[in-house]
Amino acid sequence: MDILLILAAAFGAGVLNTIAGGGTFLTFPALVFIGVPPVAANATSAVAVFPGYLGGALGFREELARFDRRQLIRLTGLTLLGGLIGSLLLLVSSNEAFSLVVPFLLLGATLAFLFGDRLRTWAADHSRGITPQGAGGIVLVSIYGGYFNGGLGIVLLALFALWGMANIHQMNGLKNGLSFALSAISVAVFAVGGLVEWDLALVMMAAAILGGYAGAPIARALPKALVRALIALVGFSMSAVFFWRLLT
Template sequence: MIEWTVLLLAGYLAGVLNAVAGGGSFLTFPALVWAGYPPIVSNATSAVAVLPGYAGGALGFRQELRELSIQRHLILSAVALAGGLAGALLLLVTPASVFAFVVPLLLLFATAMFALGPKIMAKVRKSGLPLPLLPGLFLVAIYGGYFNGGLGIMLLALFAAAGMSNLNLMNGLKNSLSFVLSFISVAAFAVAGKIIWFEGMMMMLAATLGGYQGAALSRRLPVIWVKRFVIVVGLIMTMIFTYRLI
């Protein structure tokens, strides 16, 4: 009963966080590991739990996304699919002991990206150095297929480096491509039998409810409070997973 309470609460709060500021995977992944599932299985199941949030976010920016041609959408989606699949396959061939070792590093990196995201975006814009969008997207999608944390801010920084300036369009594209690459990675994890489906689906439902209510909460709660909470959670989880290795 305690285990289910923690998993459902983690899913719900992840949905709230993703709707307000992002960072939901900082809760779903550690909760599954705490429940006793191996890190790779927990990572794959966590991807299932947060998947609908990306689709909902993309629909919220559907008006802005219409600014891109269908051909452009297809090309970007194809690159995201290829990168997401490559990242998922890379995770599947990673030995469990190696993944357990790199988890604290991935969590710390994702936390740093989340904390420094606005500064990174500002520096990228000021640099004026254009970054090829498609090769950059492929590399970011590999990371997203391998480990989801911090994916959103990496995509936004990439779009800024590629010369995009419409923030609403960038957010819509971020959610759209995150859904595409996460969907293909979940499919790969499913074929490999790395997903705990019942727990994942229950957490998905909880995250969907949390996302719906989080949208209303985002209008009342200062985003900076939520961001600070996510950063603290990310640092705590990094320390916990580091301690597990000692």
Template sequence: MFDIALLFLAGLVGGMLNAVAGGGTFITFPALVLVGVPPVMANATATVASFPGYLAATYGFRRDLAVMQGVRMVHLTFWTMAGGMVGAGLLLVSSNQAFSALVPFLLLIATVVFIWAEPIRALAARYARVVTPFGLGTLLPVAIYGGYFNGGLGIILLALFAMWGMRDIHQMNGLKSWLSVALSLIACLIFAVGGSIAWGPGALMATGTVLGGLAGPSIARRIPMPALRALIACIGFGTTAIFFWRLIQGA
């Protein structure tokens, strides 16, 4: 019963965070590992469980996305899925031992990126004229990272959009959610074929992410962001410390 409640609540909070500011993986991935899912399978399952939450968040931002029809959405979606395919393939050939050694560093990078999201977006905006708007050269590496490890993907995408010259945060959140849907979809198919999904825990978590994803866009317009960011930062550093401790204990 504890495992069921933990997975559902982790999905609920993770789905809300992904819709609002990113950082849901700080909740969902450790919860799956805690209930006994092996690290590589836990990462794949967290990506699968996030998919319906991303879809719900995209629906919540549908009005903001509707005004972006002039943007090359098909182009962006295709290259996001291509990068996600590469990243997911890399995860499947990673052993649990190798991935476990990388996890603390990946979580630390994601946490630092999350904390410095605003300065990163501001810095990216300064170089908006230096890069090609909606360019493949900047999107593809981010998509590969997201296919391999979903942590911090939302924050990195928002920084990328700022570098492209986008300014409307709700449009940026809508595009972030849609590209996350595309990336997660192709990654889910690859993980399913590779037998790397814990379907029972994933289904429980996915139920929570749908509810969190639906609530997220509304919360994004009301919640005090500094308080939320401080909470997610604490969770991120706490999770990173736990996985570093696990790595040291296993050495």
């Protein structure tokens, strides 16, 4: 039953990530529910959804090629730095400490997803362009992504809008490219640190890839409002469960 649960969660995560994001809302809780300690569950979940970022980056390779190469290298380097810091923070976090912040991280990621469009609109209205302040922003967002991956894509898109970017395809390309770089350094740190439950991660990875493939026709068939409502329901439900676990 445990294997069936994590396979279903990983498949669903692949579908959700293809449609709109939010796969972490399924994979992380599923691992915790079958008895994986929270820190290891977070690391294993990050490994399970990792291949999807590469596929997304390759899918937007034409958009990525339009960026100035020096700028792209700079942003990737800053992302790797932030991802490394966030991953190392998770590495030294105890399960007790991580369990305290997980409900708030899940709730924050759910709210970021639910109000992502408004967040990007607000950010676009307050655009400052790519500046040294922008460098600080990408490092902070990447620290969050290295520590807890949920809702990362939404926050990155809002940050890009704040920088003045308007082409959603280029924004998605950059989001996927930087997310892949961040996840690569995170996976490396988690693997060296011995946090990953590899037997679970590998089967979840395969299920997530299948779910990602299946998600394309589902994305075309379902209304966007319904998809958003379903993901928000999952996110709020998981947040409530972890708050309940925290209080009991």
